[in-house]
Amino acid sequence: MKFLILGSITILMFATFAIVRTSASVGSADYETVERDGDFEIRKYADIPVVSARSEGRSAFSKLFRYISGSNDRNQKIPMTSPVFSWREEGSYKMSFVLPKDVAENGAPVPSRRDVIVETIPAGKFAVTRYGGYASAKRMEEARQRLENWIAENNLDTEGTFIYAGYDGPYTPSNLRRNEVLIRLAK
Numbered sequence: 001m002k003f004l005i006l007g008s009i010t011i012l013m014f015a016t017f018a019i020v021r022t023s024a025s026v027g028s029a030d031y032e033t034v035e036r037d038g039d040f041e042i043r044k045y046a047d048i049p050v051v052s053a054r055s056e057g058r059s060a061f062s063k064l065f066r067y068i069s070g071s072n073d074r075n076q077k078i079p080m081t082s083p084v085f086s087w088r089e090e091g092s093y094k095m096s097f098v099l100p101k102d103v104a105e106n107g108a109p110v111p112s113r114r115d116v117i118v119e120t121i122p123a124g125k126f127a128v129t130r131y132g133g134y135a136s137a138k139r140m141e142e143a144r145q146r147l148e149n150w151i152a153e154n155n156l157d158t159e160g161t162f163i164y165a166g167y168d169g170p171y172t173p174s175n176l177r178r179n180e181v182l183i184r185l186a187k
Contacts, residue, residue: 049104050096060095073111083165157186
């Protein structure tokens with residue numbers, strides 16, 4: 001029994017390490033932290049090349065996943081990166097996958113679907129806060145409210161809408177998950 005418990009603990013430790021390692025090894029949107037204040041940051045992002053889709057429900061993820069799985073003019077498979085950005089825009093739900101640097105630099109393949117587009121999120125400064133666990137509507141709203149209060153307390157001007165960012169795959173344990181809410185700061 002003792003060996004079974006130790007074996008289970010060892011497997012759990014290796015699985016946790018593999019998940020954290022995989023999450024850390026994928027490409028990501030580049031940014032520089034300009035200011036840190038407790039749980040809040042102001043970040044300066046470079047242009048972020050993304051592939052995006054809109055949907056009335058939550059089908060945007062499936063459309064984007066098909067694109068990176070080869071549903072494009074080159075049948076090219078593209079590695080999954082982080083974060084996955086999502087927000088409400090023009091009455092619909094929009095989601096974007098960050099394109100890996102090499103794919104963006106060499107020209108991203110053209111999506112097979114007309115409702116999937118390759119675009120760039122323009123460079124700029126963003127106010128950001130992190131939250132853990134699974135990105136439930138309640139946690140997302142609480143993080144957005146905390147960020148909104150911090151922005152007001154610091155007399156910052158914003159533009160656009162709040163963006164939610166998820167960094168982890170579905171099998172990452174809740175206590176290891178990284179989520180963020182951000183909003184562009186006015187110039």
